[in-house]
Amino acid sequence: MNDKELLDWLDRHHVDVVRSHATSLDGPGIGKHLHRSKFCSCLPGGHAVSDMALTMDLNGYPHMTVWHAQREPNLGDIFLKPDLATLITDGTDKNLGHCICDFTNAAGQALDLCPRSTLKKMVSKVSDLGYTIKATYELEFFVYKESYDEIRDSKYKRLTPISASTKGGIYNLRNTYLVAPFMNEVTRRIKWKGINWEAWSDEAGVGQVELNLEPVDPITAADNVVRTKQVLYEVARDMNMAVTFMAKPHVGYGSGMHIHHSLSDLRSGEPVFYDKNAVSNRSVIMMQWLAGIVATLPGAVSYLCPTVNSFRRFSQYAAVPLTSTWGEENKSTALRLISRSRNIARIEHRVGAADLNPYLAMATILAGGIAGLKHELKPTEEFTKLAWGLPPSAADLPTTISQAAKCLKNDELLREILGSGNVEYWVKTREAEWLAFHTEGADATSHKVSTWEFERYFEII
Amino acid sequence: MSAPAGIEVSTETDPTPLVKIFAARFTRALKEPGYARIARSFTGSFALQSTKNPQSITIDVRDGIISICHGIQPGAKITIHLDFDEPVNARVDGLFRHPLLSMKVSRFLDFPTMAWTDAARQFWEKNQDYPDMPKGIKIHCTSNLSDDEQEILLGEDQQVSITGTADNISEAFSGNTVFVQSFVTGKLTGISSFEHVVVLSDVTFQMLLGDRK
Numbered sequence: 001m002n003d004k005e006l007l008d009w010l011d012r013h014h015v016d017v018v019r020s021h022a023t024s025l026d027g028p029g030i031g032k033h034l035h036r037s038k039f040c041s042c043l044p045g046g047h048a049v050s051d052m053a054l055t056m057d058l059n060g061y062p063h064m065t066v067w068h069a070q071r072e073p074n075l076g077d078i079f080l081k082p083d084l085a086t087l088i089t090d091g092t093d094k095n096l097g098h099c100i101c102d103f104t105n106a107a108g109q110a111l112d113l114c115p116r117s118t119l120k121k122m123v124s125k126v127s128d129l130g131y132t133i134k135a136t137y138e139l140e141f142f143v144y145k146e147s148y149d150e151i152r153d154s155k156y157k158r159l160t161p162i163s164a165s166t167k168g169g170i171y172n173l174r175n176t177y178l179v180a181p182f183m184n185e186v187t188r189r190i191k192w193k194g195i196n197w198e199a200w201s202d203e204a205g206v207g208q209v210e211l212n213l214e215p216v217d218p219i220t221a222a223d224n225v226v227r228t229k230q231v232l233y234e235v236a237r238d239m240n241m242a243v244t245f246m247a248k249p250h251v252g253y254g255s256g257m258h259i260h261h262s263l264s265d266l267r268s269g270e271p272v273f274y275d276k277n278a279v280s281n282r283s284v285i286m287m288q289w290l291a292g293i294v295a296t297l298p299g300a301v302s303y304l305c306p307t308v309n310s311f312r313r314f315s316q317y318a319a320v321p322l323t324s325t326w327g328e329e330n331k332s333t334a335l336r337l338i339s340r341s342r343n344i345a346r347i348e349h350r351v352g353a354a355d356l357n358p359y360l361a362m363a364t365i366l367a368g369g370i371a372g373l374k375h376e377l378k379p380t381e382e383f384t385k386l387a388w389g390l391p392p393s394a395a396d397l398p399t400t401i402s403q404a405a406k407c408l409k410n411d412e413l414l415r416e417i418l419g420s421g422n423v424e425y426w427v428k429t430r431e432a433e434w435l436a437f438h439t440e441g442a443d444a445t446s447h448k449v450s451t452w453e454f455e456r457y458f459e460i461i
Numbered sequence: 462m463s464a465p466a467g468i469e470v471s472t473e474t475d476p477t478p479l480v481k482i483f484a485a486r487f488t489r490a491l492k493e494p495g496y497a498r499i500a501r502s503f504t505g506s507f508a509l510q511s512t513k514n515p516q517s518i519t520i521d522v523r524d525g526i527i528s529i530c531h532g533i534q535p536g537a538k539i540t541i542h543l544d545f546d547e548p549v550n551a552r553v554d555g556l557f558r559h560p561l562l563s564m565k566v567s568r569f570l571d572f573p574t575m576a577w578t579d580a581a582r583q584f585w586e587k588n589q590d591y592p593d594m595p596k597g598i599k600i601h602c603t604s605n606l607s608d609d610e611q612e613i614l615l616g617e618d619q620q621v622s623i624t625g626t627a628d629n630i631s632e633a634f635s636g637n638t639v640f641v642q643s644f645v646t647g648k649l650t651g652i653s654s655f656e657h658v659v660v661l662s663d664v665t666f667q668m669l670l671g672d673r674k
Contacts, residue, residue, distance in 0.1 A: 064639075064658075064659055064662050065639065065662050065663045067592075067656060067659045067660050071656065074655045074656070402475055428663070438477050439516065441514045441515065442515065443515035445517070446515075
């Protein structure tokens with residue numbers, strides 16, 4: 001889009017204000033509301049923000065125990081560079097436009113720590129290997145009758161899920177009926193924004209909903225997640241309700257974010273996971289790709305489960321994978337393969353928590369796959385039984401934020417593909433999150449979700 | 462984690478920050494022969510509870526092993542309630558039931574302090590090549606000392622200058638606190654870029670947890 005086309009677009013859509021939207025390391029959206037003249041005059045480099053926008057924790061404190069060569073020596077400015085291909089109108093606020101941005105330095109170069117740029121690099125590496133990717137995320141979240149302010153005023157004690165059943169269920173149409181007014185508004189708004197959705201349904205937790213978006217390229221897929229999460233928040237606010245992407249706000253089932261993906265040949269567009277002549281129709285490419293994801297799974301958990309609360313999901317028979325296992329149509333393993341037909345052959349990654357950063361999670365999965373192809377890895381044996389309640393073994397995944405950080409620190413493959421600097425930085429931010437949990441008032445001896453977790457994650461993550 | 466001097470430090474699997482901090486503190490202290498003698502002669506089990514947040518640990522010493530785990534365990538004979546950042550006014554539960562143990566714990570937790578010049582020089586020797594470390598640090602001690610004991614220069618091209626009392630400088634450079642904490646609380650003042658404050662905090666954080674010796 002050149003300058004004239006941009007001005008025409010802004011005029012045609014009556015956009016006076018553009019909201020920039022980048023995604024920080026922990027996942028919250030970062031941006032400013034810019035008058036259209038400012039938005040235009042900043043291009044192509046975008047507008048400035050303090051580099052704290054990328055290098056701060058969820059409470060807005062700068063990262064104090066890890067440095068990166070691209071950080072500004074004295075909290076100087078970095079830039080939110082608009083990706084004009086993502087420019088859309090709000091649809092509800094009639095004069096507002098939105099644009100997804102990447103974090104860059106003053107020279108316009110993407111910063112290594114920028115989550116979206118990290119994903120772009122992985123997509124580029126996959127492209128260099130001769131493949132494209134199709135991906136989608138399953139969004140799970142809890143919906144409550146109370147508003148965020150009411151919930152906060154009750155110190156997170158008043159949390160009434162929108163649900164006919166008090167104990168849970170799944171696909172229950174009475175639960176669906178109750179949450180339909182909320183979800184109808186959500187799907188209306190995301191459709192306006194060009195986000196195609198496939199289905200939404202009642203999920204296993206009380207008041208839990210799952211929303212499935214249409215598969216697209218991985219960057220657009222991740223953009224769609226951050227935009228959909230923002231829409232969910234805005235609709236909840238507009239309707240005096242609340243939504244949370246906390247992985248485990250209360251007893252019962254927690255919220256995950258399962259990620260589906262498949263590869264196609266870059267030139268022909270043909271899916272490459274399916275091979276009708278191979279054992280179980282699984283191509284060599286699929287098995288090497290899978291092997292890399294399995295090999296890097298313990299390290300990847302840190303990206304897939306980024307908060308202290310993420311790990312409260314981890315208990316036996318809670319529909320959460322606890323081992324580095326894979327299996328055909330097996331929802332108890334970490335990776336579920338679907339290889340029965342050419343057009344749907346894919347891998348579903350089931351470890352991720354609802355509070356993950358979609359860019360970093362996808363980048364980590366792709367990094368594993370890339371490692372598998374690059375080193376022609378062979379997968380572990382398929383797990384054909386129930387992967388819960390197993391005796392302790394080397395296949396066990398880390399179950400705390402500190403254990404996961406340690407696994408990632410020691411993961412040579414992820415360091416090789418994602419970059420040691422990036423991995424080291426992330427590990428130290430997780431150590432800081434671990435420290436904050438312990439020193440800012442949470443009780444490590446209690447199994448209850450702490451007020452600290454609610455205050456930090458409930459409305460923001 | 463093992464330590465010299467005939468006594469070992471052991472923690473739980475996946476230790477909490479406070480467990481790691483005390484494990485590191487004991488490990489450093491045991492290098493000092495006088496403290497090691499005190500530690501070898503101590504046997505008992507006691508707990509420490511923060512007065513500012515729910516953090517607590519239990520320290521059990523027997524058969525040459527200092528075992529540290531989070532929480533107040535049933536075997537702890539006394540519990541000391543204190544502010545870990547300013548441990549001046551501690552309250553002891555079980556003081557009158559176990560007066561002798563309470564006294565011995567007091568000695569056991571009286572860790573040796575390094576001279577500020579030794580702490581600073583040792584820090585520099587081990588960490589000067591750490592990525593993005595300042596090329597040099599000037600340290601000025603405000604305690605009442607002779608002129609030639611009041612300032613030292615570490616490295617060349619002192620990009621950072623730090624001022625504080627002997628105790629606060631020693632605390633910061635021996636890994637007993639995180640650098641930024643000393644600045645935030647005013648225990649140290651200095652002239653530095655934000656980058657160097659972060660790098661110094663990174664290194665001292667690792668030292669505090671025992672992840673960097």
